[in-house]
Amino acid sequence: MIDLVKNLAAVNRRTKTSVIRELLKLTNKPEIISFAGGLPAPESFPAELFADIASDILKKNSMTVLQYGPTDGLPELKDQIIRLLREDEGLIIKPENILITTASQQALDLVGKTFIDAMDPILVELPSYIGGLQAFNAYGAKMIGVKDDDHGILVDDLEQKLARLRDEEEHYKFVYIVPDFQNPSGVTLSEERRRKVVKLAEMYNVLVIEDSPYRAVRFEGKAPHIMYKLGRSGNIISLFTFSKTLAPGLRLGFVVAHEAIIRRMSILKQSMDLCTSSLNQMIAAEFLSRGHYKGHVASLCKTYKVKKDAMLEALGRYMPEGVTWTKPEGGLFLWVRLPEGMNADELFYEAVKENVAYVIGSAFHCDGGGHNTMRLNFSYPSPEQIDEGIQRLAKVIKANLVKKGEKPKAAALTR
């Protein structure tokens, strides 16, 4: 066997298997109710429509759908994306502003590959999407965490970090933000802060990576503008996906950016997978052009809202005092904060014993913090499972409160 230690690239050699990966292995028992996944509800997949479309396009258009396509994406899908962004976001863009990707994760990898040299500082939220952190980590980025609250990234903290880096004559590459129903926190960046972030980015001449996979999955409330629309200097790169609106199995996403950036990314994408599956691109393009998209997303939002409400209700009913959580208006996740000093990493093993699972919040923190937090997914389990699972989780948390020597509150025990 080859000497791996000697042969691995340096960054890769230093990459450890993710903690989450190891923890998730413990959650594979059928009796576990898992809030740990990030899976869309499979019962919502438009399988019948896809079956008809796939059969049609394979019979009528196989020369295109089974062949290599252009690296930047099929024109048919780009046209639909342009229409969608015009109708939903009031955004006017050209095909040259779009790069179709093998879903959002490839877009994140592309962002890393395009901009990051080892040790380059980048600014990320506390907490931030773990897949983004992994993608940037693989290029040796130096993560600098910026604090979040229930309205998204703290603009003052962001400005402070930007100013410090400038004073150090350091060359920061970008600010990475998940502005809508953030993974993991479920929080949405407010309109006011979006404008401030965009202004700061222009002032400091730094890129903003707007990663918004859940944008279209809004159940309630009013959407702030996408950041791309607020910027005027071509320094915002926005990432979207069809994984949460159509299906992850298609592996389809897209980047919206200045055409000079798309051109650069497109050259790199060629070395990464030549092009994204033409078949899958045409399935999505047909689904959109036949007019199925809006109705489908509306029905999806209805399903998810029921589940989200079920989770909020269960949290209210079962959780002891001192535990708080976010109230997302969309997306797949919410975020639970345990009392300071309680450790969700340690609690995980006890939760699994009680047949309930979550993702430890510390995994989303580049600064080693967040040990009293956890991410709960509400899109995959049924409302009944949600109720039962939260009940189990509350039991574990209460037992832990007691163990820590705190007198259990009567209210919490009788609930």
Next chain:
Amino acid sequence: MIDLVKNLAAVNRRTKTSVIRELLKLTNKPEIISFAGGLPAPESFPAELFADIASDILKKNSMTVLQYGPTDGLPELKDQIIRLLREDEGLIIKPENILITTASQQALDLVGKTFIDAMDPILVELPSYIGGLQAFNAYGAKMIGVKDDDHGILVDDLEQKLARLRDEEEHYKFVYIVPDFQNPSGVTLSEERRRKVVKLAEMYNVLVIEDSPYRAVRFEGKAPHIMYKLGRSGNIISLFTFSKTLAPGLRLGFVVAHEAIIRRMSILKQSMDLCTSSLNQMIAAEFLSRGHYKGHVASLCKTYKVKKDAMLEALGRYMPEGVTWTKPEGGLFLWVRLPEGMNADELFYEAVKENVAYVIGSAFHCDGGGHNTMRLNFSYPSPEQIDEGIQRLAKVIKANLVKKGEKPKAAALTR
């Protein structure tokens, strides 16, 4: 607009648009007969079977085929690959030895990402597959060319380069070889040389990347063993694809390697695209499990052999003396060598004027050589187009021989 020069990663900033890309733009006129592509024959795609399969699995199994799948690939497809390799290659492997990729290009990117630090030397063939060179280039590899002849890589030259690097205490990462019907040359590495290369790799403790996308597309002759089977030390990584046997539009390939290597690659793949499309994996798995694969590949080989023979015949009929070419037993390409001193890069523009196109051979040479060579694709054009196209190409070459002041040979002119 952000300052791209300042913000781009160093390797990326130094990446120029490929010459081929620019040249191919000139070949988009409908009147051009192009031998420049690398496209499989679209009339050979099993579109009807795919339509039935896609419709079936989307109706019966949508929860799997539209959902995220395991990063290393769906067990259903791995099982089929294991069976295929056992039957076709006599190779016995386990699921842990396989990583499903978003086609071969992603596998090449993964190899780069797993092993290459900037300035690491790697050994590549002269000529070598340009997509491999691009993928490795993106990680800043230092390419060292090893000479090829009509039986593949020259073992003596390989040993000399390996010894030199060892003497320089340099840390070479791998030898990259396309052993079957090489892209671009169409040449197959002989059995004898395969054994020697494997032995050398073990002696020098270096990895071999065996990239074999065309392996199954053999029209005639006897296949040497895959190199993976000849190695005993877990230092061979083999890359295969369904792009040439089923369809490129599926974007499906797979890596076969020691399980410790697959594990490392799998962690990286997670940061690159989470997983390959479950839908596409299941289409391929079903196609194989329903027993369509062997008959389909056999009929494909029949089609390609007719085209290859048509090209060899046309070359024999129209080309002037002094021009030679390889005689591939499979694959999609053959390789033409012009008389020394003639420049295929310059000739390209004249060829396009005569409405015929090829890929300049120099693009496949990491050492700046190969200017008198060209790659011709025979899988895409029809036999009639091949005959007409080679006639046009021969005309350009002959005119160039005359221009260079050489007395045109009577034989060549009357042919």
